Each structure stands twice: as C-alpha cells, then as structure tokens.
Amino acid sequence: MTPRERADRAEQILNDDVFKHAFRDLRESLVDKIESCAVGDVDSQHEIAVTLQLLKQLRTQLMRYSEEILIDKATEKQENWLRKARGYLSA
Numbered sequence: 042m043t044p045r046e047r048a049d050r051a052e053q054i055l056n057d058d059v060f061k062h063a064f065r066d067l068r069e070s071l072v073d074k075i076e077s078c079a080v081g082d083v084d085s086q087h088e089i090a091v092t093l094q095l096l097k098q099l100r101t102q103l104m105r106y107s108e109e110i111l112i113d114k115a116t117e118k119q120e121n122w123l124r125k126a127r128g129y130l131s132a
Contacts, residue, residue: 048110
C-alpha cells in the first residue's frame with residue numbers, strides 16, 4: 042500500500058459514521074467503567090486508563106496517516122513546479 046493509498050483509507054475510516062459511533066461508544070463505555078470502579082481498585086483503574094490512552098492513540102495514528110496525503114500533494118506540486126521551471130529555462 043502506498044502512502045497515498047494509506048492516507049486515503051485512513052481518511053475514509055476517520056470520516057465513516059459507523060467508525061465514529063463505535064469509537065464514541067467505546068470511549069463512553071470506558072469512562073463509565075472508570076467512574077464506577079471502586080476507589081481502591083487501582084489495577085482496574087490503571088487498565089481502563091491505559092485502554093483509553095490506546096483508543097486515543099489509534100485515532101491519532103489514523104490522523105497521521107491521513108495527513109501524509111498533504112505531504113504527498115505538496116511534494117507533487119513542488120515537483121510539477123520544478124519541471125515547469127526547468128522547461129522554461131531550457132527553452
């Protein structure tokens with residue numbers, strides 16, 4: 042999979058309504074669990090907190106992938122400009 046394909050796919054996933062809904066439901070479920078967790082149950086609290094952090098990292102990684110297309114497009118634009126400039130100079 043090329044970086045551009047990965048960026049396109051990541052953007053599709055991030056914009057997918059089912060994904061957004063599932064992500065929101067998972068987060069809300071984890072927050073509910075941590076709120077109802079016994080104060081002294083440090084192990085469960087830690088496990089839930091780590092899961093929340095991983096959920097956030099998943100979204101962040103998908104956003105990074107989707108941003109790769111911006112870099113790819115900027116590189117392509119620059120290369121096109123250089124080709125035009127070289128053509129102009131050689132004419």
